[in-house]
Amino acid sequence: MTHNQTTSNFPQDSDRTVANPATNPLVACDNVGLTFPGPVQALAGTTFQLQRGELVSVVGPSGCGKSTLLRLIAGLIANTSGQLQVAGQSAIQARRQGLQIGFVFQDATLLPWRTIQDNIRLPLELLRVPRSQHADRIHEALELVGLQDFARALPSQLSGGMRMRVALVRALVTHPELLLLDEPFGALDEITRQHLNEELLALWQSQKWSGVFITHNVYEAVFLSQRILVMSPRPGKLIADVPIPFEFPRTPELRGTAEFARLAAEVSLLLRGIAT
Amino acid sequence: MKFSLRSVIQWLGPPLGLFLLVLLGWQFAVSFFRVKPYLFPSPWMVLQAALERQQDLTQALLLTGAAASLGFLSSLGVGFVISLAFSQSAFVRRSCYPYAIFLQTVPIVAIAPLIIIWFGSGFRSVVIISFMIGLFPIITNTTTGMLAVDHRFLELFEIYNASRWQLLWKLRVPNCVPFLVAGAKTSSGLSVIGSIVGEFFVGYGSQSHGLGYYIMQSSGQLKTDLLFAAVLTCTLLGLTVFVLVNLVSQFVLQRWNTP
Numbered sequence: 001m002t003h004n005q006t007t008s009n010f011p012q013d014s015d016r017t018v019a020n021p022a023t024n025p026l027v028a029c030d031n032v033g034l035t036f037p038g039p040v041q042a043l044a045g046t047t048f049q050l051q052r053g054e055l056v057s058v059v060g061p062s063g064c065g066k067s068t069l070l071r072l073i074a075g076l077i078a079n080t081s082g083q084l085q086v087a088g089q090s091a092i093q094a095r096r097q098g099l100q101i102g103f104v105f106q107d108a109t110l111l112p113w114r115t116i117q118d119n120i121r122l123p124l125e126l127l128r129v130p131r132s133q134h135a136d137r138i139h140e141a142l143e144l145v146g147l148q149d150f151a152r153a154l155p156s157q158l159s160g161g162m163r164m165r166v167a168l169v170r171a172l173v174t175h176p177e178l179l180l181l182d183e184p185f186g187a188l189d190e191i192t193r194q195h196l197n198e199e200l201l202a203l204w205q206s207q208k209w210s211g212v213f214i215t216h217n218v219y220e221a222v223f224l225s226q227r228i229l230v231m232s233p234r235p236g237k238l239i240a241d242v243p244i245p246f247e248f249p250r251t252p253e254l255r256g257t258a259e260f261a262r263l264a265a266e267v268s269l270l271l272r273g274i275a276t
Numbered sequence: 277m278k279f280s281l282r283s284v285i286q287w288l289g290p291p292l293g294l295f296l297l298v299l300l301g302w303q304f305a306v307s308f309f310r311v312k313p314y315l316f317p318s319p320w321m322v323l324q325a326a327l328e329r330q331q332d333l334t335q336a337l338l339l340t341g342a343a344a345s346l347g348f349l350s351s352l353g354v355g356f357v358i359s360l361a362f363s364q365s366a367f368v369r370r371s372c373y374p375y376a377i378f379l380q381t382v383p384i385v386a387i388a389p390l391i392i393i394w395f396g397s398g399f400r401s402v403v404i405i406s407f408m409i410g411l412f413p414i415i416t417n418t419t420t421g422m423l424a425v426d427h428r429f430l431e432l433f434e435i436y437n438a439s440r441w442q443l444l445w446k447l448r449v450p451n452c453v454p455f456l457v458a459g460a461k462t463s464s465g466l467s468v469i470g471s472i473v474g475e476f477f478v479g480y481g482s483q484s485h486g487l488g489y490y491i492m493q494s495s496g497q498l499k500t501d502l503l504f505a506a507v508l509t510c511t512l513l514g515l516t517v518f519v520l521v522n523l524v525s526q527f528v529l530q531r532w533n534t535p
Contacts, residue, residue: 122432
């Protein structure tokens with residue numbers, strides 16, 4: 001087995017990281033857990049690091065706390081045990097101190113009363129980016145996904161795939177350092193999903209953000225990531241860290257290779273092993 | 277929306293046809309059974325009374341309409357501001373909401389005389405009564421709209437460290453618009469009722485006379501034909517307000533329509 005399978009404590013192998021090992025990891029989780037009063041344990045001790053520039057997927061069964069992990073990193077909720085550091089400080093501090101984070105939700109989460117360009121403008125408004133820069137940034141963002149002609153359309157006039165593209169570039173319009181994606185393509189058909197996977201990878205290669213991608217689709221995870229973190233059912237914790245060694249840029253043909261199939265099967269078995 | 281002649285006929289044809297049928301039946305029944313005019317005047321007599329007092333009724337219509345509009349617009353404005361406050365603090369909401377409900381449950385007829393004692397026997401009191409009766413639907417609907425924000429939108433705003441002010445004006449207020457419009461539909465109708473009820477109490481002491489005054493006066497004098505004419509004029513006012521508010525709401529809600 002090429003992957004590193006552990007139970008609760010999860011050793012870091014520095015040889016796997018792509019970024020300069022001398023710099024601090026962007027996200028460092030050390031035995032991070034979350035228990036809601038009740039008590040309901042949403043996340044058991046989770047340990048992993050995200051290096052700068054890395055793109056990592058997290059797969060796991062429904063309700064295992066994948067989304068919770070993402071919200072912890074975004075500083076939307078606070079962990080109740082362990083240590084979570086983002087850019088060397090607590091997640092909330094990092095965000096408040098100006099670490100640019102992009103968050104893509106399960107569905108597009110566009111404000112229905114705003115046009116496409118005004119939806120993309122929202123983060124700029126909230127972060128008080130000078131108005132003079134808005135037009136250029138919005139144009140740049142729309143160009144990334146080829147939706148220039150829809151700038152003045154309303155979200156209700158777009159297809160699901162187009163809405164998701166808008167949500168993606170809305171998250172990128174602030175030039176984030178960290179992009180958090182919470183099963184963004186789960187509701188799309190397979191072909192649209194594959195297209196968006198390829199577009200997302202191209203954006204990652206050109207823009208060099210760090211990304212955490214939550215999904216329950218094994219193929220998507222293998223195609224997109226440099227490594228895959230596998231989570232156990234609730235209360236979720238990391239049980240495996242599978243490196244995906246394919247070179248970038250990755251082309252659609254990669255999905256047809258034997259190695260791709262082997263890695264997907266391996267991750268599936270890890271997930272199934274959990275489920276049974 | 278297209279207003280072709282064909283579509284107008286399709287829309288208005290059936291209800292107008294029914295209306296004419298009822299008028300004919302009414303006229304026939306009254307003549308056939310020789311009903312006394314002070315009990316139930318024929319449509320023809322009502323029309324005559326309406327034409328005879330055309331000027332008075334038109335003035336009354338305008339006056340009552342003005343009172344209802346002012347009452348409605350102030351309940352819209354004041355209700356919105358109260359909802360802004362309610363949306364900002366659960367404490368304020370908990371403290372004030374019972375009194376908002378009190379406003380709704382106390383019969384407006386019961387406090388109308390009190391308002392007249394305080395604000396005089398005139399137009400001002402009518403507007404205030406109309407305002408009070410229209411206020412509650414605005415408060416409940418708008419507050420609900422400001423609080424019923426999808427939690428993912430809240431998270432989205434939180435990601436960008438949105439201030440309370442940004443959250444209010446860029447999320448809660450636009451989110452409440454469809455709710456506000458729904459409240460406005462209820463409230464506009466109530467405001468018309470409020471102004472007529474107000475005039476029941478105010479009318480006699482007032483210099484100018486609204487529709488409520490003519491209803492009371494003609495009822496007291498058993499001028500049933502004038503009473504009918506006044507009631508129909510009230511209906512006309514209510515219908516106008518209904519159509520206007522619906523047109524405005526359709527225009528406003530274009531953006532909020534999700535497929």
